Amino acid sequence: MSNKNSTLGFDKVYVINLKRREDRRETLLKENPEIDFTFIEAVDGKEVVTKELQEKGLLDSSFYDPTGMVTTGIFACALSHKKAWDQALEDGVDNALFLEDDIYFTVPFIKNGKLTSEYINILNELNNIHWDIVQYGKKSATSAGIEVSPNFVIPRYKTNFNGAHCYGATKNMIKTLSDKCLPVKYAADVYIERFYNTHNIINLKNSLVRQKSDVVDPSNADSDTYYNDYRESGGKVGISFDNKGNVINKGIAQYIKHPKDIIDEHVQIVIDKYHFGKQKFNKNSFFGISDMLKHLSNFSNDNSKMIEINSHTGESTFFFACSGLFKNIYTIDPYTGKDEFNISNKNTWEDIQIAYSHNTSNFDNISHFENKLEEVVHNFDNIFFTYINNRKKENLKPLIDSILPIMSKEGYIGGYGPVEVPVSKKFSDGSWIININSLY
Amino acid sequence: MKLAAVTNYTGKGLINELAIFKHLYNALNITEADTFNFRDVNAQYYINDNYTHLIICYDYKVSSAQLYEEFLKEVTIPKIFIVDTIAEKHRELNRESILKYTPGFPEGFSALSKSKQNKLYNDHADALVFFNDNDKELFENYYKVSDNILKVTIPPALGKEENLNVKLDGIKTNNRIVYNGIPSYANGIDTVGNLIIKFKDYNLDIFGTHGRLDFFNEFLINSITSSVPHINFRARLKNEKLVYSNYSMYLFLPTYDTFDFFTYKCILNGVFPILGRNSNTLTYIKDYPFTILPQSQNFEYTVQLIKKSKPETLKNILKKQENNLKLLSNENILNQYTNLINKL
Secondary structure, three states: OOOOHHHOOOOEEEEEEOOOOHHHHHHHHHHOOOOOEEEEEOOOOOOOOHHHHHHOOOEOOEEEEOOOOOOHHHHHHHHHHHHHHHHHHHHOOOEEEEEEOOEEEOOOOEEOOEEOHHHHHHHHHHHOOOOOEEEOOOOOOEOOEEEOOOOEEEEOOOOOOOOOOEEEEEHHHHHHHHHHOOOEOOOHHHHHHHHHHOOOEEEEOEOOEEEHHHOOOHHHOOOOOOOHHHHHOOOOOOOOEOOOOOEOOOOOOOEEEOOOOOOOOOEEEEOOOOOOOOOOOOHHHHHHHHHHHHHHOOOOOOOOEEEEEOOOOOHHHHHHHHHOOOOEEEEEOOOOOOOHHHHHOOOOHHHHHHHHHHHHOOOOOEEEEOOOHHHHHHHOOOEEEEEEEOOOOOOOHHHHHHHHHHEEEEEEEEEEOOOOOOOOEEOOOOEEEEEHHHHO | OOEEEEEOOOOOOOOHHHHHHHHHHHHOOOOHHHEEEOOOOOHHHHHHHHOOEEEEEOOOOOOOOHHHHHHHOOOOOOEEEEEOOOHHHHHHHHHHHHHHHOOOOOOOOOOOOHHHHHHHHHHHOOEEEEOOHHHHHHHHHHOOOOOOOEEEEOOOOOEOHHHOOOOHHHOOOOOEEEEEOOOOOOOOHHHHHHHHOOOOOOEEEEEOOOOOOOHHHHHHHHHHHHHOOOEEEOOOOOOHHHHHHHOOEEEEOOOOOOOOHHHHHHHHOOOEEEEEOOOHHHHHOOOOOOEEOOOHHHHHHHHHHHHHOOHHHHHHHHHHHHHHHHOOEHHHHHHHHHHHHHOO
16 A cells, blocks of 8 residues: 555545536535545436447446446446546556545544544555455445454445446456447446455445445435436436336437346346337338238228237237238247347347337237147137238248147138248239138 | 357456366367357357357256247257356255345346256256266256266366476465455355454455355345455455465355366466365365364364464365366366267
């Protein structure tokens, strides 16, 4: 550790400060005239645009948070910490203390140019521990964990309140933090906590540096306190979705996924994955399917039933339901197996199921079977129309043969994609239909 | 034969498990690029297209099998599960430790249930690999899996045969004792605490982390270190060499263990393990002499034996283990896996 008292035993003390928050800078300097701060101009959450961050590789397609909290302010805060780490690396420090600009020291660390005896004890203990990150304050007043010295504990992962408003880091750790943080997937404090399991992160048992917004008096929380977005939007602090599970922050989150393992994982906020309309909702597809349905309307009746095979995200299902031609629509998709669309779009089958649910949620005449066709085909009869999404570009002849027994004699088989059987009619988007009679 | 591995052990703060799997992957020529996480999107299809067999190293300390099920149902190549420990045994030990030290305290043990593990194996496993025969037997007491699933014992690998030589110049005698691992009831940390409390001339440094997220570990270690000043918790070990150069003994008195990697590393580096007589780690060093029951006299006698033995005697004791440890070489373990795979 450095013997420089004005930097509290560290090589440097960096403070992340928004350019437009000169007031915070002045307050910090006024309250701590003996500390030599190095100010880092923070990235402003009011100026960043999610899409631009993603295009620059600064933000991941998913964001993970213990409670599902997400705002542009959080992204900007994470990027500001990265900026501070990079500055520290450029300055060649062996270690550094990183502060956010709305902190206060609950006890003095320095008085009349000398470190206080309490703080000297802390530094002495630190010198006897192989630490990577030392946290001088959390969002809670105390930290629990395994005691490594009278003042320090090794905190349990995900059991202490977060906070990245005051922490020291060694040179190697600063480099690790900087190297691994892009694209941003976590808030700065959550990101730091990820290293609990791989590095020696120690916390002061009693938080000696607090963030003004964490104290009980809400007047201390000003407009740049990151969770004020929630207060303004009427959401609960720390929760980005309401009690019905609706995402409040729709400007950022496409949908959320709850953790499959509650011990290990955070809520996944999907920022830029598949969303309604991305695959087929274009002019060609719209008019192609529309023309096909218009054609079928000449032959359907009020009791017509249809099946869609490989309904995937349910986009064409949405068209079929909108047409009002069918009393019942049965969709069949086992949601398993290799699918080129899923792979190229980095979608999981779970994503596809979520998209299907979105696309079909407004219709009550749609029933889904999460099975292979052969497992459920015997459940149907007198089907007017079967639509096959030939996603794997398979030979359709055996499949058509297998559904013929359940089809009405006056019915039709339609589809999208390659087909080796002669078709009755083709449409502008490549869709086709076959009159059942022509197959006998 | 081209093997891939899927795991969720990384980033969990485990010590022994990470060392075991790192060396096992090396032995099986599984590189970082061949190692996947259950959360890797669509990795299953890449695995199906590029590998012949999948090694599955999953953590039983999860609340749901959904993640595993979703991943594994898409894998079409043969799947070999590594059963690195017996979850139900840990569940029992957790109950036992709470009854012993904090009766009435909630169990708070989140792990895959017996039925979920049974389903996972029955639905997906082509083979189960155990680290020792005792675990295999224990497993059969708790779980019911199809006889069609091969069950074999293959220990983890320690390294290339040429590197498994005891460093005899590392031998030293002092009063410094060390342990590296999760300070848990299963790993006998309470037994160690109760034993060492009387031996004020000896310093025990415990390196490790919480691991497996058990709150009870924290209670145990804090109780011990606050009442026994010569036992200290030193956080995660950052430099193994410091252990080999500073400590003469490694103390491990588990209630239940499977394969303590660091015990073998200590032998190879001239630090004498003092092991509990019921430790499964003894499976592969059967004639190792410094084993004890957790009794003061027994401990004192063994420590004195180590301290007062002639250097040549001590060297011979460690040297004798070298041949045992060479049986755990990468080459030998790879052969055993190859034999297993040929049967699938």
